[in-house]
Amino acid sequence: MDAQGPVIRADADARLLAALLDGMEVGFAAMDPDGVLTHWNREATRLLGWTAAEAVGRDGLDGWALRPGDADDVRLRLLTGQQTEPTGPAATGTTGATGRVHEFALLTRDGRRVLVRAQAHQVAAEDGRPLGLYFAFSEAGAQVELERSLGLAEALLDEAPTGVVLVDADLRPAAVGESAARWLDCERTALLGHPLGEVLGDGVQELEAALQHVLATGKPLSGVKLWAALRADPGRRRCWRSEFVRLGSPLGEEPVPLGVAWFFEDVTLHEQAEQEGTVLRFRASQLRRAGQAAAECEDPMEGAVGYLDFVLAGFADHALLDLVEPTPVGDGHELVRSAVSPVGGQGQDSALEPTGIPVRYSEVHPARRALEQAGTIVLSDAGVPPQDDWAALRRWPTGTLHALCAPLRSRGRTVGVLTFLRGPGRHRFDRADTAYAEDIAARVAAAVDLAQKV
Numbered sequence: 001m002d003a004q005g006p007v008i009r010a011d012a013d014a015r016l017l018a019a020l021l022d023g024m025e026v027g028f029a030a031m032d033p034d035g036v037l038t039h040w041n042r043e044a045t046r047l048l049g050w051t052a053a054e055a056v057g058r059d060g061l062d063g064w065a066l067r068p069g070d071a072d073d074v075r076l077r078l079l080t081g082q083q084t085e086p087t088g089p090a091a092t093g094t095t096g097a098t099g100r101v102h103e104f105a106l107l108t109r110d111g112r113r114v115l116v117r118a119q120a121h122q123v124a125a126e127d128g129r130p131l132g133l134y135f136a137f138s139e140a141g142a143q144v145e146l147e148r149s150l151g152l153a154e155a156l157l158d159e160a161p162t163g164v165v166l167v168d169a170d171l172r173p174a175a176v177g178e179s180a181a182r183w184l185d186c187e188r189t190a191l192l193g194h195p196l197g198e199v200l201g202d203g204v205q206e207l208e209a210a211l212q213h214v215l216a217t218g219k220p221l222s223g224v225k226l227w228a229a230l231r232a233d234p235g236r237r238r239c240w241r242s243e244f245v246r247l248g249s250p251l252g253e254e255p256v257p258l259g260v261a262w263f264f265e266d267v268t269l270h271e272q273a274e275q276e277g278t279v280l281r282f283r284a285s286q287l288r289r290a291g292q293a294a295a296e297c298e299d300p301m302e303g304a305v306g307y308l309d310f311v312l313a314g315f316a317d318h319a320l321l322d323l324v325e326p327t328p329v330g331d332g333h334e335l336v337r338s339a340v341s342p343v344g345g346q347g348q349d350s351a352l353e354p355t356g357i358p359v360r361y362s363e364v365h366p367a368r369r370a371l372e373q374a375g376t377i378v379l380s381d382a383g384v385p386p387q388d389d390w391a392a393l394r395r396w397p398t399g400t401l402h403a404l405c406a407p408l409r410s411r412g413r414t415v416g417v418l419t420f421l422r423g424p425g426r427h428r429f430d431r432a433d434t435a436y437a438e439d440i441a442a443r444v445a446a447a448v449d450l451a452q453k454v
Helices: 004-022 042-048 068-080 140-158 178-183 204-217 268-295 300-311 366-373 431-453
Strands: 027-031 037-040 091-096 099-107 113-124 130-139 163-167 173-176 221-230 233-249 256-266 318-326 333-341 377-380 402-410 413-422
Touching: 027 042, 042 099, 042 113, 042 130, 068 099, 113 140, 130 140, 163 178, 178 256, 204 221, 204 233, 204 256, 233 268, 268 300, 268 431, 300 318, 300 333, 300 431, 333 366, 333 413, 366 377, 366 402, 366 413, 402 431, 413 431
Parallel strands: none
Antiparallel strands: 027 037, 027 130, 091 099, 099 113, 113 130, 163 173, 163 256, 221 233, 233 256, 318 333, 318 413, 377 402, 402 413
């Protein structure tokens, strides 16, 4: 057998070990059972200034890397692992899961003191015979900053009231905070590594666009209000006030994008209240302006029609005013188109224009039902996709999807029906819309009643 084989392998192992130790990001030193230093890596040199040639072979750290007053205590604790109480502020120790963690001051080559944290491990042979120890150390300040950063990250994810989602460069969540999981209505681990579109429906494109912008430019985005809907609850839109910050690795010479931190807060109720307040103020202003304009009209019917022109803005696409006229025979009545708004619009359906003859509504038409029941009727085309003949059957403009028919009541009788129509670009009429329409109808009914008395 070639005797050089084991020697070559041992030499290769030694070079590999030296390369690994020099590549460590913490200082590393090792001692034999007598306390003589056997290893000293490159990071230890960077931290303290002592080279491996100057350190290896020395009897412990006494007199060169430790002050004489601290040397005995630190040497005893590193070599024996005894949990002795520190004699001064230079050395403290805590017990870790994988070894003793010590904190003490070392001396640099130029005489400065550097507070380090060191973790020591005893090394023993298979028969229990002690072979020495090794300890790794780094600046305590750097470790405190790292621990503080980790503590902040953990607090943000677990305890902060703000929603936090860390998104990787592929726009897939890598970490989800407790508040974020609650607002996204999912388990914290369920979204990890999955596209955001699996949870979000409407609004996911805007969110991904913001993430991509921050990744590409590196500039943070703040104060972004995102309206979105969850796939599990598509009918409810939520507003999240969001901040986006790009995450980069501090280890490279140039920051490497690691993803984006998305911080957000659910402000849906606040935004809805603000929007509702804005809408109410605008509608009140329109009603006031319409009332002022109607007061200047000599013909009350002109004032009634003027109401439609004012209130239609931001509320509906069309307004139809149908008035009651008695039938020539019997006690019945018909609805006759009296006015329409807007007038002469592009593509205006000629069937909407006033003709002076009864409108051919069916017996179950919502306008007739509103007339007979003296109550507001609201309906929408619920078909998916919408029915092509839904509006035509009711003699409304093509594309109408939502309608509201409010009776005109004055002095205990119904004088007509006011109909508002919305197309595909608007939502269905809600309770607030119904209250506003009934307010308009009351004013129009008073003007119509006055015109009929004159």
